[in-house]
Structure formats: structure tokens, C-alpha cells
Amino acid sequence: MSAVGTTAAPVRTAAARAVEATKVYGSGDTAVVALDEVSVEIEAGRFTAVMGPSGSGKSTLMHCVAGLDSLTAGHVFVGDVDLASLSDRQLTVLRRDRIGFVFQAFNLVPTLTARENIVLPDRLAGRRGDSDWFDEIVATVGLGDRLGHRPAELSGGQQQRVAVARALAGRPDIVFADEPTGNLDSRSGAEILGLLRRAADDLGQTVVMVTHDPTAAAVADRALFLADGRIVDDLDGPTAASVLDRMSSLGG
Amino acid sequence: MFTTLAHHYHDGWGPGPWLLVFPLFWLTLVGLVIWRFRQGGPPWRHHDAGRSVLAEMYARGEIDADEYRARRDVLSEGQR
Numbered sequence: 562m563s564a565v566g567t568t569a570a571p572v573r574t575a576a577a578r579a580v581e582a583t584k585v586y587g588s589g590d591t592a593v594v595a596l597d598e599v600s601v602e603i604e605a606g607r608f609t610a611v612m613g614p615s616g617s618g619k620s621t622l623m624h625c626v627a628g629l630d631s632l633t634a635g636h637v638f639v640g641d642v643d644l645a646s647l648s649d650r651q652l653t654v655l656r657r658d659r660i661g662f663v664f665q666a667f668n669l670v671p672t673l674t675a676r677e678n679i680v681l682p683d684r685l686a687g688r689r690g691d692s693d694w695f696d697e698i699v700a701t702v703g704l705g706d707r708l709g710h711r712p713a714e715l716s717g718g719q720q721q722r723v724a725v726a727r728a729l730a731g732r733p734d735i736v737f738a739d740e741p742t743g744n745l746d747s748r749s750g751a752e753i754l755g756l757l758r759r760a761a762d763d764l765g766q767t768v769v770m771v772t773h774d775p776t777a778a779a780v781a782d783r784a785l786f787l788a789d790g791r792i793v794d795d796l797d798g799p800t801a802a803s804v805l806d807r808m809s810s811l812g813g
Numbered sequence: 814m815f816t817t818l819a820h821h822y823h824d825g826w827g828p829g830p831w832l833l834v835f836p837l838f839w840l841t842l843v844g845l846v847i848w849r850f851r852q853g854g855p856p857w858r859h860h861d862a863g864r865s866v867l868a869e870m871y872a873r874g875e876i877d878a879d880e881y882r883a884r885r886d887v888l889s890e891g892q893r
Contacts, residue, residue: 629874662874669882670868679874685869690879739874 565621573706575790576605576735576767577626581635584790595621596789598635603735608761608768610778610803613787620739622787623771627660628652640734643664652742657686660723661728663738665759667720669712676708682731684741704757718749725756729766736760738770742777754780775804786811863888 572753584596589737592688595618603626613619624630626637628644637644639659647655662668668680679698682807692785698707721741728736738757742750758780779782779801782791788792788811796803864885871881 627874656873657869660873662872664874666878668871668878670871670876673868681868682872687863 575602578602583634585633610781610784617787617788659734661733661736665740665743
């Protein structure tokens with residue numbers, strides 16, 4: 562279990578971890594090192610923010626841990642499963658069963674209602690959704706009377722709430738949120754952050770959020786800072802001020 | 814009496830060879846339906862299956878909005 566060469570014993574169990582994860586795009590003179598031997602544990606049940614200037618490798622890290630992209634060297638584990646050991650088909654099943662996604666652009670299917678979008682992953686996986694869980698999620702994200710609406714009939718904030726509900730519906734091990742507030746005004750953004758916060762607090766959901774917004778990162782339990790493909794800082798209990806301070810020292 | 818009955822039969826009033834045709838017809842039809850389902854679902858579902866896979870890939874971020882729309886349009890063109 563503890564194959565990682567870390568000194569301190571982890572206090573919490575890891576929902577996912579990267580071990581000397583390296584990702585290189587291109588080859589030869591044009592090679593770009595997006596991730597440079599990154600080792601990190603994502604603790605279960607906590608809300609982790611991943612920050613860094615553009616090109617720092619924060620999105621690459623998220624994509625590799627979520628199984629959307631493969632590493633050049635090193636390993637990524639989701640639970641105890643080494644993603645490199647999986648076939649494409651197995652990877653798809655893992656993403657479907659154990660990972661939830663929230664994107665900047667919402668990624669809702671325009672022809673389906675809010676309700677249909679939320680239950681879509683369960684339906685496609687051939688699972689019969691748990692209706693109590695569905696009700697709890699819908700109550701949490703506060704969508705009650707909007708369930709029959711299509712995405713085009715909803716505001717950006719409401720669409721993102723549908724996307725959060727969809728990510729939570731399958732009870733994934735980890736929810737990855739990629740700049741979830743990037744397309745929203747500050748009030749809707751704050752609502753979405755509050756939702757992710759409650760998912761961690763009330764539902765025990767592990768959440769990993771990539772963001773460049775210090776106020777967004779301040780909502781998290783922990784903030785990881787990346788620069789040039791390496792983790793350069795790791796803040797426990799970040800505040801907007803402490804995050805801003807680290808960011809300015811990174812020149813982000 | 815007997816002659817009348819035989820006469821009746823041979824004139825084509827009875828089931829005659831047609832008796833075999835109806836079960837054959839139904840057997841063939843059932844066979845065809847089973848074969849079609851084994852080919853990957855009924856024909857009217859093919860279009861939906863493509864869309865579902867696409868929707869799932871989009872929901873999981875494997876394709877972005879532009880790619881989703883482009884591929885969906887291709888699917889709808891195929892339907893016309």
C-alpha cells in the first residue's frame with residue numbers, strides 16, 4: 562500500500578496520488594516538460610485546489626490524475642489502481658464509475674433537460690440511479706423547479722449547478738473541477754464554490770479544483786501551487802490573502 | 814359421401830400445401846428480427862446509441878463543445 566517513498570505516514574487515506582509523474586509534450590528540441598516528476602497525494606474527503614500560472618502544468622496534472630491523459634513517466638493511482646496498468650476500455654470504465662467532472666464550459670447536453678443531464682452518466686453506465694441520492698443532490702444544489710428545463714433556458718450559474726449535480730450523482734471517488742467558476746459572474750461563482758465546499762463537508766466528497774482565482778482557492782482545505790511543472794508550494798487552510806501572496810511570489 | 818369429401822379437398826378448398834407456408838413465414842420473420850438485434854440493436858436505435866456515446870464523452874470532457882457539436886451534426890446528417 563505505502564509504495565511511495567515518503568517519510569511521514571499519511572494521516573488520511575489518499576483518494577489519488579501521483580508518483581514522480583512526468584509528462585513531456587513533443588520530442589527533441591521542441592519538447593515541453595509539462596509535469597516534472599510530480600509526487601503528490603490527494604487526501605480523501607478533502608477539498609484541494611490546484612493553482613499556478615498558465616503553462617504551469619496544473620491542467621495537465623488534473624488530466625493525468627483523472628485518466629484523461631497519459632503520463633510519459635511515473636505513475637498515477639486512483640485508489641490503489643495504477644492507471645498505466647489499464648487498457649483504454651478499463652480506463653473509460655474507471656472514469657465512468659469513479660470520477661466526476663465539472664468543466665468551465667459546463668458540458669451539458671443541450672437537447673436534454675437538467676434532470677436528464679444529471680442522470681445521463683448513470684443511465685449510460687446501465688446503473689439504476691438511487692432516487693434518494695438524486696433527491697439529496699438536487700436539494701443540495703438547489704435546482705428543484707428547474708429540473709425540466711434545458712440548458713439554454715438556464716443561467717450560467719444554474720447550468721453549472723446541474724453539472725455539479727451530474728458529477729455528484731454517480732458517487733464518484735473524486736470530483737475534478739476545471740476552472741468551474743471561469744465562465745460565471747462572481748455571485749454565481751461563489752454559489753458553485755459553496756456547493757463544492759458542501760459536497761466535501763456534508764457528503765464526504767473528495768474534490769480537486771483547478772483554478773487561477775485566489776478567492777476560489779481560499780474555499781479549499783488545501784492549495785497546491787505549480788510552476789514549470791513542479792509543485793512549489795502546498796498551503797494548508799489557504800486564505801485569499803495567503804494565496805495571493807504565494808501567487809505574486811511566483812509571478813503568476 | 815367419401816367421394817364428395819375427397820373431391821372437396823383436391824379442389825383446393827382445404828389447407829393443402831399452404832398449411833406449411835404460414836409457420837415458415839413466421840419463423841423467418843422471428844429469425845430476421847433476432848438476427849437484426851444481434852447485429853447491434855434494432856435499426857431505429859443505432860442513431861441513439863451514437864448520440865449517447867457522444868453525450869457521455871462530452872460529459873466526461875473527452876471532447877469539447879465544438880467537437881461535440883461537429884460530431885453530433887455528422888450523426889444527424891447520416892440520419893437524413
